[in-house]
Amino acid sequence: MLNPQSKIQNPKSKILSGLPRRVTVVEVGPRDGLQNERTPVSTEAKVRFIDALSSAGLAVVEATSFVHPKAVPQLADAEAVLGAITRRPGTRYPSLVPNPRGLERALRAGAREIAVFTAASESFNRRNINRTIDESFRDIAAVMEQARPAGLWVRGYVSTAFGCPYEGEVPAARAMEVAERLLDLGVDEVSIGDTIGVATPRQVEVVLGALLQRLPARRLGLHFHDTRGTALANTLIALQMGISVFDASAGGLGGCPYAPGAAGNLATEDLLYMLHGMGIETGVDLDQVAAASRAILAELGRPPSSKYLQVGGCYGFEV
Ligand code: HMG
Numbered sequence: 001m002l003n004p005q006s007k008i009q010n011p012k013s014k015i016l017s018g019l020p021r022r023v024t025v026v027e028v029g030p031r032d033g034l035q036n037e038r039t040p041v042s043t044e045a046k047v048r049f050i051d052a053l054s055s056a057g058l059a060v061v062e063a064t065s066f067v068h069p070k071a072v073p074q075l076a077d078a079e080a081v082l083g084a085i086t087r088r089p090g091t092r093y094p095s096l097v098p099n100p101r102g103l104e105r106a107l108r109a110g111a112r113e114i115a116v117f118t119a120a121s122e123s124f125n126r127r128n129i130n131r132t133i134d135e136s137f138r139d140i141a142a143v144m145e146q147a148r149p150a151g152l153w154v155r156g157y158v159s160t161a162f163g164c165p166y167e168g169e170v171p172a173a174r175a176m177e178v179a180e181r182l183l184d185l186g187v188d189e190v191s192i193g194d195t196i197g198v199a200t201p202r203q204v205e206v207v208l209g210a211l212l213q214r215l216p217a218r219r220l221g222l223h224f225h226d227t228r229g230t231a232l233a234n235t236l237i238a239l240q241m242g243i244s245v246f247d248a249s250a251g252g253l254g255g256c257p258y259a260p261g262a263a264g265n266l267a268t269e270d271l272l273y274m275l276h277g278m279g280i281e282t283g284v285d286l287d288q289v290a291a292a293s294r295a296i297l298a299e300l301g302r303p304p305s306s307k308y309l310q311v312g313g314c315y316g317f318e319v
């Protein structure tokens with residue numbers, strides 16, 4: 001197993017030298033990917049999707065969401081899904097938890113990992129979870145008070161770190177403050193979200209630069225939506241800045257019902273294709289992810305958003 005902090009040594013390549021040698025891909029398709037889909041997906045199909053993704057080697061598969069069922073009807077079967085998956089040893093299955101009521105449901109369903117969430121902009125946070133940022137931190141603190149003694153692994157999301165659908169630009173200092181507060185409350189990892197997919201490489205350099213002044217790269221992940229086609233370019237910049245955790249969604253599904261205009265997440269297949277082509281290890285089998293994506297897209301009756309599947313899933317690199 002590679003040291004997660006070890007870097008590629010390639011004196012011939014200016015781009016590759018110094019990049020992380022191994023990346024953890026956090027698969028968010030079963031949660032972020034499905035939460036915005038109107039076509040109901042059966043519990044069985046969700047479980048097959050999650051099991052196929054973990055079998056493909058993804059070490060973190062975000063399984064579902066214990067939010068109010070009226071807020072996200074597609075994931076109203078969270079308990080049933082979490083109870084029916086086949087847990088692969090070494091795989092984490094976080095579920096979104098907005099408040100103590102969500103935690104209570106998650107614990108009863110056997111959750112060992114959770115993800116708490118808030119935002120860098122007030123207006124989005126209010127529309128998303130009906131709370132100011134400070135109020136959401138009161139809920140998160142109450143969740144953490146129980147989560148730590150229960151031994152749960154906890155991710156924390158900072159949404160709208162690069163732009164808000166209601167407020168526009170968000171100062172880099174806001175994302176930094178919110179991420180730091182999450183880490184101070186004891187979350188294991190913070191995922192910085194480009195909720196509506198507006199970030200560009202220069203902005204990633206600025207926002208991540210601000211974050212890295214105070215926070216260690218190993219505690220940060222990035223969560224790019226690919227609304228404007230910049231997610232892979234943004235990923236490359238973040239890799240160059242030492243980030244080795246990236247969220248992605250099988251088939252390029254994704255979006256938030258409370259973020260108008262948000263399109264799918266960066267597609268897992270496209271991320272894997274780029275990383276493997278650069279010699280960066282992920283431990284994930286791209287063909288198996290592609291098969292899982294095709295199966296869920298067939299359930300939804302949707303064409304793929306991932307470029308990799310659009311060209312027929314042809315893989316040209318020996319890694
Ligand atoms: P609220 O209406 O303010 O809730 O909603 P409340 O605390 O006033 O409670 C009202 C009722 O809801 C009560 O029931 C509670 O028990 C119940 P009553 O007493 O009236 O019978 N309730 C719950 N029931 C089930 N599960 C719960 C729960 N909590 C309260 N967890 C709330 C507040 C947070 C619940 C609601 O706004 C909500 O569920 N929002 C979720 C929105 C959401 O899921 N958005 C998408 C996920 S975030 C995202 O996609 C971004 C991300 O991908 C990163 C990125 O891209 O940036 C993570």
Ligand code: MG
Pocket residue numbers: 032193195223225254255256
């Ligand atoms: Mg998202």
